[in-house]
Amino acid sequence: MVESLDQFLSDFSSFTWGLPLLILLIGGGLYLGILSSFVPLALTGKAIKQLLQHATKKEDKKDHHFSPFQALTTALASTIGMGNIAGVAVAISIGGPGAIFWMWVSAIVGMITKFFTCS
16 A cells, blocks of 8 residues: 555656646746746846945934845845755756756746746
8 A cells, every 4th residue: 555655656746847847837937928028037137236236325224224135145045045056066967068058048937937926
């Protein structure tokens, strides 16, 4: 009984973590991008400009407000984990240099998905 359940779960996870998940994630990100006319990509320059602004007002410094860069690095620290760091090395070692291209493609689509998740 336990072995058959283990085999079923193994087969199900192998199927689910394959092509269906890839289609769902990449397809969902592309759908959201097309739906929004790729606003997250179009406003990347504005976002970087706002990111580099510093808290120059005396009230902001006195009240201990975070700068946009400090807020971003805090959010990234909670999002990026060891799996993302080690995952890149594993992907390159298994998939070769072509894995870098597909990581860039998935990062752009992931950025669009993250934009809609956060907003």
